Amino acid sequence: MSQTVTKKLMLFFPRCECEKPIIYHLVKDHNLIVNVYRAKVTPDEEGYLVLDVTGTEEDIQQGMTFVKTFNVSVNYTGKGVTLDEEHCTHCGHCITHCPTEALHITNRATREVAFNEAKCIECLACIRVCPFGACSSAF
Amino acid sequence: MKTYEQINNRIESGKAVVLTADEIIDYVEKKGLATAAKEVDVVTTATFGPMCSSGCVLNFGHSKPKIRMSEAWVQDVLVYTGLAAVDVYLGATQLRHSDPANMDHPGEFRYGGGHVMEDLVAGKTLQLFGLSYGTDCYPLREIRTYFTIGDLNQAIMLNPRNCYQNYNVAINDSQRSIYTYMGTLEPDRKNASYCSAGQLSPLLNDPYYETIGVGTRVWMAGAHGHVYAEGTQHAGGGARTPDGIPKGGAGTLALTADMKQMRQEFVRGMSFRGYGVSLALGIGIPIPILNKDILKRTCVSDREILAPVVDYSTDYPQNTGKVLCHVNYEQLRSGEIEVEGRKVAVGSLSSYYKALEIAHLLADEIRRGDFRLVEPIAYLPKETTMKPLVIREKPL
Incomplete structure (x- = not known):
């Protein structure tokens, strides 16, 4: 059996009428373990979903192929939260407020x-x- | 023993030995105090952090017809116009007009005087809106125009209080989150916040104000400015460690410099959720090594500097003067301090990273001969203490 990996992804939903239970299908049909960090998916508005998926590379790839059939774009690198290097002064004030040491x-x-x-x-x-x-935040 | 003149001669000839306030610690340990005092000419100190008592004087020049502005706003931020016709003073903590402040607590405080100062230095186009009652000599009653720093006759930073010698560590003893100028403090002492460059900080390297005085040339966000007075609330007479390091706020400096020479990365607007707006400023101050006592004091390390831990839920706002304990900057920089037997995560508002960068930039300027030292024309008082504001009944 292939090794499982965990990937952090951000899904972008353009204005669409995607009312399918995508996460359900990722779990049920593609054997993925899903951990949703943050989501904002509202009908008739652009939507975002930041999540971890755990599974084999093959299952993740198939899962994402499935997701893309809904016109959803998958961002493997860009995340919902970003640190702007130009604005950061490295004071370190954020550090005690960050619960995961990110x-x-x-x-x-x-x-x-x-x-x-x-x-x-x-x-x-x-x-x-x-x-x-x-x-x-992207959203 | 060296004089300012000798040090400046060495700077001019490109031979000056300049070290930063963190480099000097190891250098003196290696070489010994006497040898190092002969070799080293200048130690550079620096700080980068919020400095609320900052602002600037702007002169717009005269419009056609002329106006004597009696009220004015830059980027919708109110400026003080009780000066001559087209002079205004913009303060760092002035909030933008119509900002809801804490109406929806905790407010975001997105834009204010500090941000205007940053945008001005960045060369952005800003809006001036002014009103007047009109006079025979200044007939125009309203003006709206757009300008950049290059259009101004003068843009002079004029800060009544910068560079606090030392500062509180803020903690929250209550059961709710509090929103302060030291940042958001979680309930039940969950986090703490400090604000000093510690061993790099200017007045901690010259604790008795032997070289930093009125007239001292300073590096302000890239411009060459100077100390024009003791800072407001300057109080050199407070408690000190046996080595002379103040155990609380103590000394402050009033600084001025030409904003047209400044760099945006060192002039930064700040927004404190639930509190307000401010300005973070980068300042570097050179200490001439006139003798070995002055050198010895620049060797101060984070471990030797104590900061008072103060509760900002009750003791600070109620002005009780109570200090929970003292911790040193080595502990603060570890990210965790111990307060009454409990570990508390601690973060900084002052950027050591930027301070270090400034100390090196200033050292480089001195080595290149681009920055000369100036002997103070007056010294800061060492014995004064801070007076409270007494709320009195109206005298009969």
């Missing part, structure tokens, strides 16, 4: 702050606390 000090000597997107669970705490508006 925002962390990457260099103890210079106190440089870095963002590990893979660890981000999209709680949006950083967006509320950053005084420089360096953290932002």
Whole structure:
């Protein structure tokens, strides 16, 4: 049996009438374990869904092929939350508010702050606390 | 013993030995104080963080016909017009007109004076709207126009209080989240917030104000400015460690510089959820190594600097003066402090990363001969304390 992997994905739903239970089918038909971090999918509006999927590479690929039949685009890299390097002053104020250490000090000597997107669970705490508006959400 | 003149001569000849306030610690440990005092000419210090008591004087020049603005807004942010006709003062914490503030608590406070200052330095086009009652010599009663910093005659930053020598560590002893100028503090001491560059911070490297005084040339966001007075609330007379390091706020500096020479990355608007707007500013100050005592004091390390932990739910707002405990900056930088037997996660509002960058930028400028040192024309008081505001009954 092939090895399972976990991938963090962001699905973008253009204005569509997608009322199919996509997540249900990902679980039922494609054997994927799904962990939804954040979703905003409303009829007649653009929608977003940020989630982890765990399964074999093959199952994930087939699952995403299925998702794309609904005109949904799959972003394997861009996430719902981003840190704008130009705006960040590396003060480190966000760090105590980040529950998963996605925002962390990457260099103890210079106190440089870095963002590990893979660890981000999209709680949006950083967006509320950053005084420089360096953290932002795609939706 | 060295003089300012000797140090400036060495700067001019490109031979000055310049180290940052963090580099000097190891350097002196290796070389010894006496040797290092002979070799080293300048130690650069720096800080980057919120400095609410900042603002700028802008002169717009005269329109045709002329106006004496009695009320004015830049980017819808109110500016002070109680000056000559087209002079205004823009303050960093002034909120944009119509901002709902804390009507829907906690408010977002997206834009204010600090952001205008950042946009001005960035060269953006800004809107001026002014009103007047009209006079014979200044007949125009309303003006709306657009300008950039290049259009202004002067854009001079004029900050009554910057560079606090040391600062509180804020914590929340209550059972609800509180929204302060030290950021959002979670209930029941879940997190803490501090704000100082510690061992890099200017006045912590010159705790007795022996070289930093009125007239000292400073690096302000890339411009060369100077200290024009003691800062407001300057209080050098508070409690100190045996080594002379203030255990609380203590000294402050009033600074000024030409904003046309500044760089946007060091002039940054800030928004504090539930609190308001401010300005983060990057400042570098060189310390001339005139003798080995001055050098010794620049070797201060984070471990030796104590900051008071203060409850911002009750003690700070009620001005009780209570300090829960003191912690040092080495502990603060570890990301965790211990307060009354409990571990508390701690974050910073002051950017050590930016401070370090500024200390190096200033050191490079001095080494290149582009930044000369100036001897103070007056020294900051060492003994003063801060007076409270007494709420009195109207005298009979």
